[in-house]
Amino acid sequence: MPADLAVIGLGHLGIPLVRAATAVGVRTLGYDPDPRAAADLRAGRLPSGAWDGALTAADLRRMAAGGFRTTTDPTQLGRVHTAVICAPTPLGEDGTAALAAVGEAARALAAHLRPHTTVVLESAVYPGTTEEFLRPILEDGSGLRAGRDFHLAYSPGRLDPGNRTYGYANTPKVIGGLTPACTEAAAAFYGRLTEKVVRARGPREAETVKVLETNYRHVNIALVNEMAVFCRDLGVDLWDVIRCAETKPFGFQAFRPGPGVGGHGVPMAHAPSGSDAPSREDRPGPPGRPGRSGRSGRPGRPLAMVELAQQVNGRMPGYVTRRCAALLNEHGKSARGARVLLLGVSYKPDVGDQEGAPAGEIASRLMDLGAQVSFHDPFVARWQVLGRPVPRADALYEAAADADLTVLLQHHRTYDLQGLAVKAQLLLDTRGASPAGTAYRL
Known part of the structure; x- marks a missing residue:
């Protein structure tokens, strides 16, 4: 039976999306090139490294009952209405998100992409990736054109693992499409899963939302980490300082120090260099929108505060x-x-x-x-x-x-x-x- 949704990448982004989709009756196909991941889920076994702390075997059974099935066969990707790429983007040697898994997922999808499909990228990436890296792979591999033959959009992953207050349904979802029609197609899909959809001007703006949110976290953690060392040198109880400071009802949000910073969001201090995301200056823009020069392949203005935050946390x-x-x-x-x-x-x-x-x-x-x-x-x-x-x-x-x-x-x-x-x-x-x-x- 054809699925409504294909989730490509069954990790910290993909599984929560599957759970949210199946909970509202969306038939979902999970594709992962790693046969062990698909086999474990198919057999009702929890994936290794239970990333969200709440996934149980009972959850897997409910997902299966809701129409979830897994596959390692990319031909199955050509039978869905919406495909969401949730591939991992770990930190590369140059300090930027490594896009190898995103490229692999895109090539698997492109070979079987059908007209009118809505394609969304959720992986944490630098601004410009959807248009300059993902788009040409999909177009070259399918012979279709984004914004005309299929919809293309970016939506940053926003889940807070372990959070018992905010989950998929009550966390607003940001959407940025290549064209207004792309945005609306993606918004129509996510509107089935979440209470509020926020429309960004385009993919770059949506991608930069993730950058801002990640940098905000890292910079503020760096500040309190510096304060921890500062207060210890002065003999001041930092934890009491934070307790008092967070009573201020405006202009302050409490962060707490720790032994470092982890997570999947990669702080970005500047645009990456190299050829991971080649410039597409010669590629025309989508219908109804001017072409935009590709800048992601060249070094950009450094964000000194983020660089310093990375040094402090490191x-x-x-x-x-x-x-x-x-x-x-x-x-x-x-x-x-x-x-x-x-x-x-x-x-x-x-x-x-x-x-x-x-x-x-x-x-x-x-x-x-x-x-x-x-x-x-x-x-x-x-x-x-x-x-x-x-x-x-x-x-x-x-x-x-x-x-x-x-x-x-x-x-x-x-x-x-x-x-x-x-x-x-x-x-x-x-x-x-x-x-x-x-x-x-x-």
Whole structure:
């Protein structure tokens, strides 16, 4: 039976979209080039690294009952009305989003793309990607023209994994189409899944929404990370400062420091250089809209504040490691040979997704100092650092009592921090989540 929707890429963006679509009766085809991902979902098994902390086998059964099926056969993509590309875009060596998976997904779709299909990109990308990178792949591979033969749009992924207040239905969805008709086609689809659709002027504006939202998070976390070091040098309780400051009803939003910043959104300090997204200056614009010079392939004006934020946040794992060594030394112990237990190795509370989490670098630095590192995370069954498995503590309180130092890197709701503070020989809380006076804070 033909599906209404094809979701290309069954990861942190794709699965929530599938769940939202099937919940409202949209027959959905999930395509992933990795046969293991499709096979696991087809068999009702949870994908590895349960990124949103709430997906269960029962959810998979409900998705299947709602019309979800998976495939590794790209020919099936030619039988849908809407195709959404949710391919991963990890940070590349040049500091920009790597588009290899997006290109692979686009080529698989292009070979079977039919007229009147609505194609949407949701992956985190730099401005210009939809028009300058995705569009030519789809057009060259299909012989169809975007904006005339099929609809093309961008919609930034906005879900907050683990958030129990805001989900797919009550989080506004931003849409930017190549033409007004493209925008309306995409808006008509997403209007079935969410309560509010926000129309951007075009794909570049929608892509830049994601850049702004990601940069906003990184810059503000960098500010409080700098304040954490500043306040410690002054002997000021930063957590009390934040508690008081957030009572201001205007002009302030509370962010809290931590051991670093993770997540799938890549902060962007400047337009990328290189040939990932070639300029399409010779390509005419879509019907009813002037052509736009492609700038994504050339360096742009740097965003100095974002560059500085990346530097500040990038220093935090080293700062945490130095705090660990100093605490051990203050209590008559050396980092060499010390037993260090890391609590929470994911990048967000109550999820298992480790994308960009600072835990790996902190563990690596501690190992370089000669420490014996173990970990506990209720959402992560196995963890590797530098290709080596890290021992997992199954009995949490016993492990904390045995460790010379316990370090809270992520505050999962299941952690009883007051109880852990009683059991642990030394507890360093990098999230400021433990009761005052029960642990050392960042």
